[in-house]
Amino acid sequence: MADAAPQITEDEFRRLADFLYRRTGMVFTEAKRYYVERRILDRIVATSSQSFAAYFAYLRSGLRDEVEHLINAFTVNETYFYREDHQLACLSADLLKERVATKKPGDAIRIWSIPCSTGEEPYSIAIWLLENWKDVDAYDIEIVGSDIDTRVLDAAMEGVFGKRALMRLSSELIGRYFHELDDERWQILDDLRQSVRFSRVNLIETKETRAQGRFDVIFCRNVLIYFDDESRRIAAENLYDSLLPGGFICLGHTESMSRISPLFEVCRYSGAIVYRRPQELRA
Amino acid sequence: MSDVSRKRILVIDDAALVRTYYRAALEARGFVVEEALNGLEGLEKLLLEPFDLAIVDVNMPRMDGMTFLQTLRAKELPVSGIPVLVTSTEAKAQDLAAARRAGANYYLVKPISQEMLAEYAAMFCGAPR
Amino acid sequence: MPLIRKPSSPVESPAPDGRAISELLATGSDDERWNAARSAPMHPDAVPLLAAALSRERVERVREAIFTALAKIGSSESAAVTLPYIRSDDAAQRTAALDALRAMPAAAAEHLPQLLEDADADVRLLACEIARAMPGDDASLLLANLIAREGNPNVCAAAIEVLTETGNVASLPSLAHCAARFPDDPFLAFAIKVAGDRIGSR
Numbered sequence: 312m313a314d315a316a317p318q319i320t321e322d323e324f325r326r327l328a329d330f331l332y333r334r335t336g337m338v339f340t341e342a343k344r345y346y347v348e349r350r351i352l353d354r355i356v357a358t359s360s361q362s363f364a365a366y367f368a369y370l371r372s373g374l375r376d377e378v379e380h381l382i383n384a385f386t387v388n389e390t391y392f393y394r395e396d397h398q399l400a401c402l403s404a405d406l407l408k409e410r411v412a413t414k415k416p417g418d419a420i421r422i423w424s425i426p427c428s429t430g431e432e433p434y435s436i437a438i439w440l441l442e443n444w445k446d447v448d449a450y451d452i453e454i455v456g457s458d459i460d461t462r463v464l465d466a467a468m469e470g471v472f473g474k475r476a477l478m479r480l481s482s483e484l485i486g487r488y489f490h491e492l493d494d495e496r497w498q499i500l501d502d503l504r505q506s507v508r509f510s511r512v513n514l515i516e517t518k519e520t521r522a523q524g525r526f527d528v529i530f531c532r533n534v535l536i537y538f539d540d541e542s543r544r545i546a547a548e549n550l551y552d553s554l555l556p557g558g559f560i561c562l563g564h565t566e567s568m569s570r571i572s573p574l575f576e577v578c579r580y581s582g583a584i585v586y587r588r589p590q591e592l593r594a
Numbered sequence: 595m596s597d598v599s600r601k602r603i604l605v606i607d608d609a610a611l612v613r614t615y616y617r618a619a620l621e622a623r624g625f626v627v628e629e630a631l632n633g634l635e636g637l638e639k640l641l642l643e644p645f646d647l648a649i650v651d652v653n654m655p656r657m658d659g660m661t662f663l664q665t666l667r668a669k670e671l672p673v674s675g676i677p678v679l680v681t682s683t684e685a686k687a688q689d690l691a692a693a694r695r696a697g698a699n700y701y702l703v704k705p706i707s708q709e710m711l712a713e714y715a716a717m718f719c720g721a722p723r
Numbered sequence: 724m725p726l727i728r729k730p731s732s733p734v735e736s737p738a739p740d741g742r743a744i745s746e747l748l749a750t751g752s753d754d755e756r757w758n759a760a761r762s763a764p765m766h767p768d769a770v771p772l773l774a775a776a777l778s779r780e781r782v783e784r785v786r787e788a789i790f791t792a793l794a795k796i797g798s799s800e801s802a803a804v805t806l807p808y809i810r811s812d813d814a815a816q817r818t819a820a821l822d823a824l825r826a827m828p829a830a831a832a833e834h835l836p837q838l839l840e841d842a843d844a845d846v847r848l849l850a851c852e853i854a855r856a857m858p859g860d861d862a863s864l865l866l867a868n869l870i871a872r873e874g875n876p877n878v879c880a881a882a883i884e885v886l887t888e889t890g891n892v893a894s895l896p897s898l899a900h901c902a903a904r905f906p907d908d909p910f911l912a913f914a915i916k917v918a919g920d921r922i923g924s925r
Contacts, residue, residue, distance in 0.1 A: 657818075
């Protein structure tokens with residue numbers, strides 16, 4: 312493109328917006344228009360596309376994960392402690408209350424974070440429950456973190472984090488659950504590190520997901536949105552299989568089961584949409 | 595800032611062109627319009643925000659219109675009583691009957707003119723079940 | 724500090740073998756049939772087993788798993804087995820079959836030309852949606868040819884919907900021709916105008 316300031320027409324913008332909306336559920340309002348256009352132009356340049364039409368054809372073709380690159384251009388994929396904490400609030404205020412309705416003290420509660428990346432999410436769950444759930448001592452809580460990438464799992468097991476990862480935590484929380492290493496790095500206390508189990512799991516491999524057992528609550532955030540139709544179906548079935556009847560699954564805040572699978576019931580708690588494996592029917 | 599005097603309609607149809615066509619008609623009449631492309635997304639949006647009317651097509655992926663309607667009516671939440679217009683390419687008596695059984699307030703056969711859609715929307719917005 | 728729990732060891736559950744799969748698909752409980760369907764793609768000759776199971780299956784969740792297994796196999800045979808269900812009187816079954824075909828675009832694409840010429844307008848309508856996932860300009864060509872001669876306006880509408888995404892400048896004449904053939908249909912006029920604008924000329 313030779314022009315100094317190439318533009319995207321309104322029609323071109325709508326065409327791409329409709330495509331992404333269908334694929335991901337993301338809605339681009341007029342307010343976001345300028346921001347989104349700049350990201351699209353970045354991708355046109357990055358892919359050496361000669362025109363918007365050429366880029367759009369390339370995007371549709373599914374070659375080289377361009378859809379993933381484009382989605383990443385719009386989303387902040389940083390991981391940090393207490394990210395999307397309204398879901399953690401929902402966990403302690405609503406979901407666990409439902410789960411323990413049929414449990415007795417001392418029973419197990421199993422929570423899965425997949426993908427867990429470098430551990431921020433499973434450790435956040437642990438800290439949140441210790442801080443906010445009054446019944447945290449009454450049950451046997453097991454938290455499992457899984458990822459396909461063994462390097463991030465190694466990092467998660469080490470439990471060392473920098474300032475950015477801890478930016479949402481108060482200094483009180485940091486003081487309580489971390490000890491400071493040199494040069495602005497903190498490590499999760501051993502007790503807490505030992506209390507989360509990490510495992511390598513590929514979400515579309517049934518053997519691997521099944522080996523983790525069944526859970527009361529699963530956090531599966533910001534990964535399904537990148538899968539193609541076939542992989543989404545398989546992953547959704549694996550997740551269903553990994554839930555106890557009546558168990559819950561939380562997706563990322565821009566994600567929806569409406570783009571993924573009809574298997575789950577949709578529920579609303581405390582302003583969050585959560586999905587549920589149906590309860591077992593009495594015979 | 596939301597304008598509480600304006601009625602809000604949720605348009606649920608798999609086809610982007612149909613949603614755009616309905617939106618043009620309804621916005622011209624002063625309605626606020628939101629969209630969903632299948633029954634599951636429709637349910638989610640109804641659970642999160644207040645609406646005065648839902649217009650839902652029968653044939654959609656992941657969760658079709660009838661399943662949407664049955665699930666909505668079965669939920670026993672305040673939103674479960676929202677008026678719902680069903681749209682379809684079919685005009686057979688059994689399809690109308692099925693829609694009524696599922697809890698539809700009315701059934702419109704495609705193609706629907708923009709004028710007619712806006713008329714029915716105005717008629718049913720705020721109608722009691 | 725509470726919350727410490729000795730980590731449980733991973734659960735081993737062996738996948739059922741081929742003969743077991745066919746038995747479980749026929750006579751197992753809902754869960755057993757569901758699991759058998761999911762394990763089926765590992766075995767040769769899975770398609771006939773899945774086809775037989777599909778014809779009997781009444782539980783939606785199991786039916787979904789059978790369709791997923793067929794999509795995973797993604798062969799011409801598995802598409803052929805899935806296709807008849809888009810004719811079903813049951814909307815949920817049609818939807819499930821269509822979703823499965825969408826998840827196996829290459830296998831479904833082989834059948835597309837004849838689906839777009841099916842005697843049943845509903846089949847032609849659903850077939851347009853399958854075209855969306857087809858690679859390159861193939862979809863546009865087939866759909867442009869369809870709207871040049873299609874008599875049912877709802878089928879045209881379905882084709883135009885997909886062309887709005889997949890179309891190129893070569894599709895424009897067919898769109899114009901379609902508009903001329905249905906001068907009194909307000910939705911088609913609207914749809915064709917939008918499709919033309921979106922496809923554009925750049």
